[in-house]
Amino acid sequence: MNIESGKTVIPTTFWNKIYNNNTKSIASKTIYILVLLFVTALFILPFLWLISASLKIRSEVFNFEWIPDPVAWINYAKVWEAVPLLTWAKNSVLVGFLAAIAVVVSCSLVAFGFSYFRFPGRDFLFGLVLGTMMLPGAVTLIPVYMVWDKLGQINSLTPLWAQNLFGSAFYIFLMRQFFLSLPRELFEAARVDGASYLQMWYKIALPLTQTAMIVVFIFEFKASWAELQKSLIYLQNNMLFTLPRGLKAILDRFGQGGEMQWEIVLAASVIVTIPMVILFFMGQRYFMEGISTTGRKG
Amino acid sequence: MLEGKKFNLFLKVGILLMLTSIIFTACAPTTVVETVEKVVEKEVIQTQIIEQIVEQEVVITATPSPVTGTLNVLGFTQGDEIAKVRVDTFIEKFPQVELVMTEGSLDAQQFLTAVASGNVPDLIYTNRDVLSTYATRGALLPLDDCVARQDIDMTQYRESAVKQVTVAGSLYGIPEFFNIITVLVNDKALADAGVAIEDIDTSDWDKIKEVNEKLTRMTDGKVTRIGFDPKLPEFLPLWVAANGGAMLSDDGRTALLDDPIVVEALEFAVALHEPAGGRQDFMAFRDTWDFFGSQNQFMSDQLGAFPMEQWYVNVLVGSSPDVELAVLPFLTREGEIITYATGNTWAIPRGSKNLDAACAFMKTVTSPEAWTAAAQTRADMRAEEGTTFTGVYTANKLADQIIFGEIMQPSGSEVFDAAVKVLVEVQDYAFSMPASPAGSEFKQAWQDAVNRVLAGEQTAAEALAQAQQEAQDALDKAWSR
């Protein structure tokens, strides 16, 4: 995999260079750190608010305190008791994983087809790919539903992920941008060595676009994790629900009928969000740190 | 290098998993196998049941066709005890029916895609507002046959609710809850501003204007207490009715939005925002209320009075049991009690595969028996918690008689006992928006008009003239097919 192993290894990062630069004063470093912390605080705020509100008793959910007093852990217990959370989580993980893997593989194939090869009609076809992003989903909802109905997949998890087997415009476009940034010489060298097109994709293109693939995986897993519309129209059985679909059931149950138990709804929101935070934390470390071990970066 | 290899492995496992799952979905999905097994089991059970029934029928031959099979219900959530107890009543009465409930309130996309593709649920639960929209387009079944076969006494339901689910002379729904509006008054504010409770007289609009000014409190040029919140845009129909008018003709065909009575009502209600510094300041302040909390606008003395739905009394009982609250009926300018009723309904979509069960279900869960059992359960729960039971407001008169006559006991809280008394009394003076096939567009047209006036973009007359045009176009179009 050390395709360009001849190149110099630069151990320092860009920041380290700036940091070591003598012209930078302590003051500017401090300002940098303060700004960074401030902006980060802004970004964390919604999540902290969510957690804080979910731990409040009903009459205090929308008050302005950041620290719940008293702390109502019971909200979480209530959600746990009220609904089959584990089953829903299992469905969500299954759907998310299949959706993400399917989209990574199919989009990588298709994007490679669009970026490496030159063939008549390529730009037109690629225009069509982009075009599919532009038609609002609301109007194709019913025709697509009918396709799945014909395939006998209503009230099953299949429609929630299987369309990803055929690629998805956003990710095809994203992967194509990454493939285009690879030096063409790499592939030509492999061709001279007698590699087939499939081998070129598998042995050269894939390892060099790991970052992109993990980005796609995380994006799609997240999208699938939050997806509500499909699970709303395709799933009828309680036990097939995904977490967002379950969250809607919880919202309808606790948010209406004069009960207005928003603290339960918010606790459920936290439960739904936490796994994504963990996944992202793990995933980003992998794709950010893992990259430095691939050949091109030394 | 190592990372790269790991990654390849990861990829291979992924592809393998994916292929496996495709094969599974395509050839022998486990879920299908399970379902088949379940169906087989079910059939065995059903055969046993049928045998039992056959045995029973030998004895009781008078029973009409037994209610069996699966009943798919869409839009209903068994969230609280009021829902659960009533569903249990049905299950007890008709144990042969297998209930399949898709949780969550009815979503238009969910229902419409299902109907468009022929996957119709057997029974739906939805807002009475949208019922006529679906009924006039042939998506729902008229219930005359069902009422006759299940022998449902329609006189037990409140008239205005029944009217809302009657489209072009045919009944399409069985009404459930009955939400009504009364005026909630903050006694603390009255004392502070030196206003007598008798002065909160909604029949005298000059007085309301005066009281609104008195109750409004400004501190450093900013409003810190709203005097009388007219609750626009949503309660415009109430103001119009109080002014002796209507926004839509009884047959649901003609919009009456540019009627001078409507214009006058809107002008009056909009003007109530002025003492607080106009709509924007008014809204900005209202959005800061701790509406569901213990520091709500009553406890924090941020509001004089406003018309509100009765469920908010339930909220107040829970969040601030010591609130100094008075509940008054909303009055017409003639001095008659009036209230605007909304609520949900049951309905059977065309294509329902189990009419008998659907019909029996509607009858059972809205029966006095089921309602009172549910209310009793809630009352017991409240007693156990040491909180106040403020009643269940149903569209079934008989049920309400029992709930408020027998189950409801004086709670010891003068404020809430008095409140409940008024709420019960007001129920008999309700009106509803007439059924029409363009209900949503109609509502949108007048709400937009109100908002344009509130934003200062148009006068009431201009805005309502435009809304009249939009609403009538929508109505004509919807009725024309």
Added chain:
Amino acid sequence: MSVLQNEIRPKKRISNLQKKETLAALGFISPWIIGFIVFTFGPMIASLYLSLTEYDILRPPLYVGLDNYAQLLKDPKIAKSLYNSFFYAILHVPLATIVALAMAVVLNNVPRRAAGFFRTAFYLPSITPSVAIGTLWLWLLNPRIGLINRGLEFIGINGPNWIADPNWVKPGIVLMSLWSVGGTIIIYLAALREVPKELYEASRIDGASNWKQFTKITLPMISGSIFFTLIVNTIGSLQIFSEVYTMYFGQMNASTGTDSALFFVIYLFRQAFEFLNMGYASAMAWVLFVIVMVLTVIQMAFSKRWVYYEGE
């Protein structure tokens, strides 16, 4: 640059190679072609047909020719909602690009150990449920007690009414949207990681300043990703729906009304599923489709001038 271009081959072999390449390419993109035919082309044609009908979903469609399109021209809300959507897109797309790029550069320079924490923090809004975001932002934007106006007051500015003033509703929504640029940040971060470090090293030896390095190396090297996000964010911003629907039209709505938060796709959704005018909604969708298509073609044409691909 490429080996292929430099080689001189007999004509016949080129066409052979081209045939082979075309076949291979079609093989690679075949998953998409199949999916396109089954799940996209069919439904697209269906919606094009429906745009020529009066269709309420519950009854069979009734052919009405171009009536829906004629109606579009007369409907003042179409113009209003298009204006709203464009207003939003014009503010959102450049701002989101700049903010995300700045964040990505900052994040890229955070010492390694802490980077994971900061990256996760910046991505948090993107994974928080929209109900929670909508609720929170109604608080933040509240003109009296919201954090934003309090902050403005602190520096001596009397903040506007973000929720009720028709002129300030959309800028408020833009602020909220900038909160959720996490996805774009990630894309830029990934691209920044792909920039060969040798380039910086070489330019440092040449004595280039940081700013010069940024404009002469970083920007061109990640221009492909910037291009991608520009196109995708333009399309996305013209289709903005869920957060705004939650804030101004859903259960938690601020009921401020006025049409200032009525975006095109929100109006389309309401026409389709609340007013049951699916035919009309389909016509709206096709109008939007054509508009976005034209915009994208323009962006693509301009891209050739500033997007740099190593491979080409």
